[in-house]
Amino acid sequence: MRAGRKRTFDTTDALDKAMRVFWRNGYAGTSMNDLTQALGIAKPSLYAAFGNKEDLYAAALEHYMAQYGAPLQRRLREPADAPLAQRLRNYLDGVLDLIADTGSPRGCLFVKSSCELGGSAMPEQAAAALHDMDLANEKALTDVLASERRHGRLQGHADPRHIAGLVIATIYGLSVLARQGRPRAQLDAVADALIVTLLPSQA
Numbered sequence: 504m505r506a507g508r509k510r511t512f513d514t515t516d517a518l519d520k521a522m523r524v525f526w527r528n529g530y531a532g533t534s535m536n537d538l539t540q541a542l543g544i545a546k547p548s549l550y551a552a553f554g555n556k557e558d559l560y561a562a563a564l565e566h567y568m569a570q571y572g573a574p575l576q577r578r579l580r581e582p583a584d585a586p587l588a589q590r591l592r593n594y595l596d597g598v599l600d601l602i603a604d605t606g607s608p609r610g611c612l613f614v615k616s617s618c619e620l621g622g623s624a625m626p627e628q629a630a631a632a633l634h635d636m637d638l639a640n641e642k643a644l645t646d647v648l649a650s651e652r653r654h655g656r657l658q659g660h661a662d663p664r665h666i667a668g669l670v671i672a673t674i675y676g677l678s679v680l681a682r683q684g685r686p687r688a689q690l691d692a693v694a695d696a697l698i699v700t701l702l703p704s705q706a
Contacts (some may be wrong), residue, residue, distance in 0.1 A: 511516075514552060516600060517542045517544070517552065517553075518553075518562055518563060518566050519566065519570075520541045520542050520621070521538055521541065521542060521553075521562075521563050522563040522564075522566050522567050522570075523541070523560055523607070523608060524537055524538055524541045524610065525560055525563050525564075525612065525616070526567070526607070526608040526615065527608040528610040529615055529616070529619055530560055530616065530619055530624065530625055530629065531619060531624035531625070533556070533560075534608045535549070535556055538556070538559065549642075557626045557628060557629055559634040560629055561628070561632050563612075564612070564613070564616065564629075564632060564633070564636065567612045567613065568636060571601055571684070572613070572636075572640065574597070574600075575594060575597045575598060576594075576640075576643050576644075578590060578594040578596075578597050578646045579591065579594045579643070579644065580647060584704050586656075587651050587656055587702060587705065588698055588702040588705035589639065589648075589705075591670075591698060591701070592694065592698055593693040595674075595697070595698075596694070598611075598674055598677065599677065599687065599690050599691065599694060602677060602678050602682075602690075603681045603687050603690060609681050609682045609684070610678040610681050610682035611674070611678040611681065612679075613633075613636065613637075613640075614674070614675050614678040614679070615678070615682075616633055617633060617637065617675075620633060620634075640671070641664070641667055641668070641671060644670060644671065645663045645664050645666040645667040648663035648666050648667055649663040657692060657702075658704070666701060669701070670697065670701075673694075673697050674699075675692065676693070677690050677694070680693070
């Protein structure tokens with residue numbers, strides 16, 4: 504029996520390329536032809552490696568969150584002895600570096616994908632995956648804020664979940680502004696205003 508022929512492409516590199524296609528075009532705006540051309544492989548190879556378009560989209564989202572989301576969340580927690588305002592600003596700086604990077608599609612893949620929710624082109628499984636990621640991201644931010652409150656470093660009466668929601672809503676807005684090509688200075692000003700609003704004593 505002949506041994507199976509080895510794949511002639513790197514799976515991680517192919518996944519990164521697919522991620523960028525979805526990032527640029529969105530789920531509905533991406534065709535299988537777009538993906539095969541970007542990856543440089545034939546459709547049978549793509550199906551064998553990743554499954555269908557929905558499967559590849561889910562894998563691309565997970566790749567995006569691993570590459571960008573997890574490192575950003577670490578900025579919220581580290582260094583643990585730094586003031587919350589500093590860690591939150593470092594977190595927002597990382598977000599702005601990502602969404603305003605001219606070497607990548609403008610904006611945030613996760614935000615762009617979320618804006619497609621509710622449309623008929625977004626499969627139910629992909630929508631569910633997005634929802635789960637959104638909840639996980641909100642929980643991570645809420646947990647940081649709740650910890651700050653327990654240690655007396657977050658004043659006021661707002662629920663940490665509501666504060667997390669405000670931060671996330673601001674990030675969504677910043678992503679849209681970045682896709683519109685707004686200058687980095689304007690995005691930084693919005694981030695600064697959020698810090699002053701949430702943590703006036705630390706700003």
